[in-house]
Amino acid sequence: MAKSRVLVVGTGGIGTMSAYALEKGGLAEVTAVMRSNYDAAVKNGIDIDSVLWGQIKAWRPSAITKTVPDVSKGDVAPFDFILVTTKNIPDVPPTVADIIAPAVTPGKTAIVLSQNGINIEKPLITRFPTNPLISSVAYTGATETALAKIYNDDPDCQKIGAFTSPQVPTNVAEEATKRYVNIYNPDGKLNIIYEPDVAKVRWRKIAYNGSMNPVASILRMDTPRMRMSRHVIDDLILPVIGEIRAIAEASGITLQPDLVHAVLHQDPNDTAFKPSMCQDYEKGNLMEIENLVGEPLREAEKLHVPTPTLKIIYGIMKGLQLKVKEEKGLWEPGFQSGNPYE
Ligand SMILES: NC(=O)C1=CN([C@@H]2O[C@H](COP(=O)(O)OP(=O)(O)OC[C@H]3O[C@@H](n4cnc5c(N)ncnc54)[C@H](OP(=O)(O)O)[C@@H]3O)[C@@H](O)[C@H]2O)C=CC1
Numbered sequence: 001m002a003k004s005r006v007l008v009v010g011t012g013g014i015g016t017m018s019a020y021a022l023e024k025g026g027l028a029e030v031t032a033v034m035r036s037n038y039d040a041a042v043k044n045g046i047d048i049d050s051v052l053w054g055q056i057k058a059w060r061p062s063a064i065t066k067t068v069p070d071v072s073k074g075d076v077a078p079f080d081f082i083l084v085t086t087k088n089i090p091d092v093p094p095t096v097a098d099i100i101a102p103a104v105t106p107g108k109t110a111i112v113l114s115q116n117g118i119n120i121e122k123p124l125i126t127r128f129p130t131n132p133l134i135s136s137v138a139y140t141g142a143t144e145t146a147l148a149k150i151y152n153d154d155p156d157c158q159k160i161g162a163f164t165s166p167q168v169p170t171n172v173a174e175e176a177t178k179r180y181v182n183i184y185n186p187d188g189k190l191n192i193i194y195e196p197d198v199a200k201v202r203w204r205k206i207a208y209n210g211s212m213n214p215v216a217s218i219l220r221m222d223t224p225r226m227r228m229s230r231h232v233i234d235d236l237i238l239p240v241i242g243e244i245r246a247i248a249e250a251s252g253i254t255l256q257p258d259l260v261h262a263v264l265h266q267d268p269n270d271t272a273f274k275p276s277m278c279q280d281y282e283k284g285n286l287m288e289i290e291n292l293v294g295e296p297l298r299e300a301e302k303l304h305v306p307t308p309t310l311k312i313i314y315g316i317m318k319g320l321q322l323k324v325k326e327e328k329g330l331w332e333p334g335f336q337s338g339n340p341y342e
């Protein structure tokens with residue numbers, strides 16, 4: 001049987017672990033789009049120190065490319081799947097839709113978003129209305145510690161289901177999703193599972209990422225230390241989890257009673273774990289604030305759910321993101337037209 005052609009866009013922590021597992025399963029041929037780590041990967045391969053796979057040295061996927069292949073030119077075969085594992089930062093161009101557009105064959109390529117956040121599928125539904133869209137909620141822990149060097153401390157774990165896209169029949173989206181899960185986990189040994197109610201899982205995860213990620217970034221604190229401060233938990237984390245639960249409820253999704261306990265105890269006490277947003281902030285990187293904090297807030301506004309704590313946290317995160325943009329030369333200080341505070 002011909003292998004499925006998979007393009008991995010964003011070969012950092014999660015992208016590398018996924019690319020490795022997909023090739024290891026034997027049913028996929030991976031082309032990895034690499035950017036800052038391209039030269040290192042081509043020259044020396046990728047080193048992976050993994051709690052699941054052990055020490056992998058100088059690994060290379062079937063193909064490595066520096067740019068997203070353009071399938072319209074006819075010299076590149078269409079992709080069955082595009083797996084997107086970039087950070088999702090819609091407030092700074094190019095957007096995910098712009099990045100992957102050259103490689104998307106309308107009506108054929110299924111697009112897998114293995115990224116945190118709410119409403120990440122919305123711009124893709126508009127741009128690629130006939131392509132199946134797949135939601136992967138990842139609990140894997142993986143970090144690129146140096147160029148093409150990956151440290152994987154939590155074993156690969158993903159819950160995967162179809163996003164709803166009005167022009168894609170449900171059975172087509174579900175079939176593509178099950179095919180993807182099968183090529184990723186052909187012998188069922190990995191914790192990569194098909195999840196029919198993936199929307200609920202995504203909301204449940206945002207209770208962690210919408211609370212712990214921004215508060216850790218603001219405080220530059222690991223999550224066990226945050227839990228050692230009752231103020232941080234009582235006055236910030238618990239109110240945000242409650243607000244996210246209320247937004248989900250207003251959108252028809254009831255989150256489980258154990259939500260607070262699950263969020264608070266996700267990270268063991270004996271680690272100094274900092275969520276990905278905090279790690280990005282400490283590295284001077286742009287942060288995923290729009291889909292982790294902004295979108296839940298905008299859903300709340302539409303549904304008239306009060307979210308006083310989330311709103312304050314979003315305001316602070318917007319300020320921090322602006323500082324990062326300025327440091328990166330992506331923002332010149334100046335008042336936008338219509339700003340009344342000039
Ligand atoms: N890491 C984790 O443990 C977890 C992460 N997640 C989510 O998974 C997603 C991926 O996170 P993570 O793996 O940590 O991210 P990383 O920052 O490790 O990797 C992202 C990769 O995308 C690349 N990239 C970004 N934009 C482009 C572009 N335009 N073209 C080509 N490559 C690009 C980056 O390249 P460059 O280095 O050049 O910027 C980098 O290699 C995020 O949504 C995150 O929230 C979810 C659960 C756990």
Ligand SMILES: CC(C)(CO)C(=O)C(=O)O
Nearest residue numbers: 138139140141275276277
């Ligand atoms: C906590 C983790 C690693 C996954 O559960 C995550 O999603 C993040 O750090 O953003």
